[in-house]
Amino acid sequence: MNPIKGYLFDLDGTMYAGTAPIQAAVDFVNRLEATGFPYLFVTNNASMTPEQVADKLVSMGVHVTPEHVLTSAMATARYIEKMTPGATIYMIGEDGLRLALEERGFHVTEEAKADYVVVGLDRHITYEKLAKGALAIRSGARFISTNGDIAIPTERGFLPGNGALTSVLTVTTEKDPFFIGKPEPVMVDIALEMIGLTKEEVVMVGDNYHTDILFGINGGIRTLHVNSGVHGPAFIQEQEKLPTYMVESLDEWTHA
Template sequence: MFFIFDLDGVLYRENSVIKGAPETVCRLRKLGHKVAFATNNAMLSRKDNLKKLNKMGFDCTLSEIMASAYAAGLYLSEKKAKGSVFVIGEKGLKKELKDIGLKVFSVNNKVPGKTDYVVVGLDRKFTYKALKIARLLIEKGAKFIATNKDYTYPAKNGLHPGGGSLVAAVEAASGVKAFIIGKPEPYMLQILLKQRKISPSETVVVGDRYDTDILFGKNAGTKTVMVLTGVTSKKETEKYKGKEKPDYIVDSVCDLLDIFKP
């Protein structure tokens, strides 16, 4: 099987690893399964995610990581995007876009009058000024791309506002819906499956959030596993019925070894 793991709330919470998660991933590899990591978190570049995961003991490679910031760069590269982009986001997103040759501007720069794209991810220093600029550029014809629509993300002390909260603000101000790169949209999953020549029926998506992770898998026809170490409580899972219900609901990733036995 091919296991695709979400990160926040599944393998760690902020900088604290979920107990037993590295050992579980290691064991799945030893049993012959393939693994990858797919995150909507656009604050970090793919290399930053690699460094963080390996520091926590997951022993992964760069090719196993699919991050929405990196995927945004891939998408724009496929579209042969050139010119300038206004970014509401943090250094990971900006780096990925610079790496494909785009001129990246933010609220702290003088933004050119002709801007081709507005790209929005999580920015913990988001301001009204940034919202105003984004709205104006979209009105002038800039294409509106969002890394993800997670309204919150899990942290040590509860849920914090996510990139989706900022995307919603720009959508409301501009009257334009963003093109979404991250989960639950299919783009990142299509890349992962194509690279490995693996079918959805051989794939398991593991996540903590229904509207991103679980739908990411269900929309593509993969198996889905919801863990209760992130944003979803056991009580909340009771509302999922029939085809909506994840294939498995478990306390943590450690339970995967009981489900997918050799």
């Protein structure tokens, strides 16, 4: 195998658990930062800006800047830019998605007439927002969802995720969306562009087999499973496709 020249990291369950940092991961990333080793945080969260993600990590002791963050909102905007520069977009989502789209020069409209309907997590969702999205899709707009996460972990428990909101439009329009976030491989190519490495040179680090590990497998890159979050070693060993590596925590990982 080629030497590892960069890392992609998940966040929740890998870098922190809710509001508590996972110290082994914090220390590992800080060592990467101190030596100038390339890395990127890859998150399905489309509601936060890269600045907000970086601020949360900094508050937990991670020496990071917004340039080290790739959200599914950013990846969505980059994907559409390649497909249809200057498109008109009807958006369901929050500030992280809106800013990512506007920074790429898209016109975000409030009308049910657009080139694309883009759905991200919206904790202020209304019937009217969904109605306009459905009308736009039925009128020919391309249907994109930032990610398919059906539930998200919070201090209150698991709450409806973006995949749950997206499913309303899927059912009512009978149209399937194109998903951008993990475990779909779209963000792999975008992440590699951002850190200037090839698939053979990077490793995806995560705790969730269904999102992080399958993201790496689907994207053709090596994977490192850490037992600090959703899935433990017993579950991993039952899977048909296994991660390239598995450790209890990043304290055990010495490849960098």
